[in-house]
Amino acid sequence: MFQTHIFLEVFYIKQELPINEQIRAKEVQVIDEQGEKKGTMNLNDALDLAYEKKLDLVLVAPNAQPPVCKIMNYGKYKFEQAKREKEAKKKQKVFEVKEIRITPNIEQHDFEFKVKNARKFIEDGNKVKITVRFRGRELNYVKLGEDNLNKFIEALSDIASPEKKAILEGKNMFIILAKKAEK
Secondary structure, three states: OOOEEEEOOOOOOOOOOOOOOHHOEEEEEEEEEOOHHHEEEHHHHHHHHHHHHHHHHHHHHHOOOOOEEEEEOHHHHHHHHHHHHHHHHHHHHOEEEEEHHHHHOOOHHHHHHHHHHHHHHOOOOOOEEEEEEEEHHHHHHHHHHHHHHHHHHHHHHOOOOOOOEEEEEOEEEEEEEEOOOOO
């Protein structure tokens, strides 16, 4: 009777940066832990400089000429990056689309019950997809289904508005209602 659809749009581009011996360039541009440019130097000299400070040499711009490396604590950098990603994920809005199915010849009590459920879903911040399912010869009465959808829209007009016009797809006609923007 009720279906839940969850839409998440999250794209993670995880790229591990080459560090220390993984760097293949012969000469690199070096930036120290304070962000000061140390100039171009041999990879071995840059590694020695990083090891002296008990830090890692991380390749941050591999396509530059010469490649740019930064001296930093790589473990701490990865930890802070993971923390930032987690924070961003917390702030992300996840919405659900709840589906309510009706038939073209729905009884008044059933209609009111489904309107009450749809109202609860919308107040909870979800979108509601109302689907009229036509079976057999009911497909001849598309107008009746459209009237039922319009009654639904009218019953919920105080808190919700349709995202777009009713769509007939195969034997189903549906509309999506979303919470009205607060002024």
